[in-house]
Amino acid sequence: MRLCSHWFWVILPLLFLAPNILNAQYQKAPPDFGGAYNFPTPQHPEPGADWMRILDVGLLAIALGISAWFVYKKRDRKGVILLSIGSVAYFGFYRKGCICSIGAIQNIVLCLTDSHYIMSISAMAIFFLPLIAALFFGRVYCGGVCPLGALQDLVVVRPAKVPQKLDRALRWLQFVYLGIAVIFAGWGLQMKLGAWHIKLGQRFLICDWDPFIPIFRRSGPMYMVAIGIAFVAAGMFIGRPYCRWLCPYGGILSILSRVAWKNVSITPDKELDCGMCADSCPCGAIVECRADRAFCMACTRCYEDCPRQKRLIALQAGPKKPVATAIAPLRPWEAVVRTLVGPAVGLVIVLSLGTLLATYIVQKYAAPRDKALVESLKEKSKTDAEAQKILKPEWDRQHRTAVVRRILYNRIGTTLLISAAILIFWMRRFRPKQGTGAGLPPNLLRIIEKPPPRRPTPKRPGTASIHAPHNLQ
Ligand code: SF4
Numbered sequence: 001m002r003l004c005s006h007w008f009w010v011i012l013p014l015l016f017l018a019p020n021i022l023n024a025q026y027q028k029a030p031p032d033f034g035g036a037y038n039f040p041t042p043q044h045p046e047p048g049a050d051w052m053r054i055l056d057v058g059l060l061a062i063a064l065g066i067s068a069w070f071v072y073k074k075r076d077r078k079g080v081i082l083l084s085i086g087s088v089a090y091f092g093f094y095r096k097g098c099i100c101s102i103g104a105i106q107n108i109v110l111c112l113t114d115s116h117y118i119m120s121i122s123a124m125a126i127f128f129l130p131l132i133a134a135l136f137f138g139r140v141y142c143g144g145v146c147p148l149g150a151l152q153d154l155v156v157v158r159p160a161k162v163p164q165k166l167d168r169a170l171r172w173l174q175f176v177y178l179g180i181a182v183i184f185a186g187w188g189l190q191m192k193l194g195a196w197h198i199k200l201g202q203r204f205l206i207c208d209w210d211p212f213i214p215i216f217r218r219s220g221p222m223y224m225v226a227i228g229i230a231f232v233a234a235g236m237f238i239g240r241p242y243c244r245w246l247c248p249y250g251g252i253l254s255i256l257s258r259v260a261w262k263n264v265s266i267t268p269d270k271e272l273d274c275g276m277c278a279d280s281c282p283c284g285a286i287v288e289c290r291a292d293r294a295f296c297m298a299c300t301r302c303y304e305d306c307p308r309q310k311r312l313i314a315l316q317a318g319p320k321k322p323v324a325t326a327i328a329p330l331r332p333w334e335a336v337v338r339t340l341v342g343p344a345v346g347l348v349i350v351l352s353l354g355t356l357l358a359t360y361i362v363q364k365y366a367a368p369r370d371k372a373l374v375e376s377l378k379e380k381s382k383t384d385a386e387a388q389k390i391l392k393p394e395w396d397r398q399h400r401t402a403v404v405r406r407i408l409y410n411r412i413g414t415t416l417l418i419s420a421a422i423l424i425f426w427m428r429r430f431r432p433k434q435g436t437g438a439g440l441p442p443n444l445l446r447i448i449e450k451p452p453p454r455r456p457t458p459k460r461p462g463t464a465s466i467h468a469p470h471n472l473q
């Protein structure tokens, strides 16, 4: 009965919104062009030229299905990782992160507030599909489909534990951000504070401040590039900071996933309550040995720490092969290579960042000596052909500099991305284990070598035996 009432409150607003949104697709009051002008009849389905957007919707629907299959049926973390890589490659880098479900919030708001705004069916589908999926399977969109979340999930290296109270308090930010984004998309901001009259026009705040767009497009204003890099760097040591605390769409998904038909269950069948998974969630979504319905991102990391899941995989894989327990020594050249790859790539990253920063500073602050003259001629050149002639070489120079800068940003951005991917791979898989590195002084080696894995801290020792999976068939 309780579940039914939950569904009622979710479906009611959707039913209410749907006709309004569909109505707003086309201009309600077309402009009067006079004469015998006939307005073209709207076409359904969308024109062939928009096949790419239709493909996006199709791929999104398929990816949601695959994500749910990996999370609930296969219980396969490797599958989710592959899906994440595919999503980052297609929705992120190839489609340049636009249009995404997160940004579509603003299109929906504008559609509802401005009858002249036209929104395509494909954009609506991109907004609604993950929400519908969340009603059935929780946040499978966040698990491996959303390019922003997938990127953050792929870069996690050693997530720190954020104090629970702070974590819960910061989660409210996503709803505050959602409210502000809705106000700006629908109406803009006009306020009178004493003598101050604040007037900010309508804008798509979520898109303007999306930290990952400059990464996907490998271009953008310098401050956004810096914010993007900061989020990726922070994401290596804090699980999905944007998803947990800022993403407005994540806020909506967290509400819907509370009433979802299915949610992540850390154990494949019977709950053990052994506490082995307590530290495995980078997002702090495990509460008392259970995945929190609202905040679990369906990333499936915790499956890997569940002894019952391990037993299930072992049963599926067949008889056990003998496992070598001692750390095998590396060959001398291998030890040197595995030690030096990380620092070398780190150096490339620092140099690339330095070059980016230097280019920006030169462009921003090294003003041309004749700047004052150029500025004075600019106005004149609108009407004066002589002034245009004088300015032509300067315009050509500015154009050439802009082209060079753009190429430079693009190449350095690509280098940074590849280096970051290699560095993350090295830190997670290729770094020499303790006592096996070579080629650097011992003090440096101690920092570079992989520390032994952290021992999980069982939360409730004795509540159940970790040997329980014997009966798992
Ligand atoms: S919380 Fe937002 S950014 Fe993160 S995966 Fe979900 S929709 Fe994407």
Ligand code: SF4
Pocket (backbone or CB within 6 Å): 264, 280, 281, 282, 283, 284, 285, 286, 290, 291, 292, 295, 296, 297, 298, 299, 300, 301, 302, 303
């Ligand atoms: S509880 Fe945490 S680790 Fe497990 S699937 Fe959810 S977000 Fe991932």
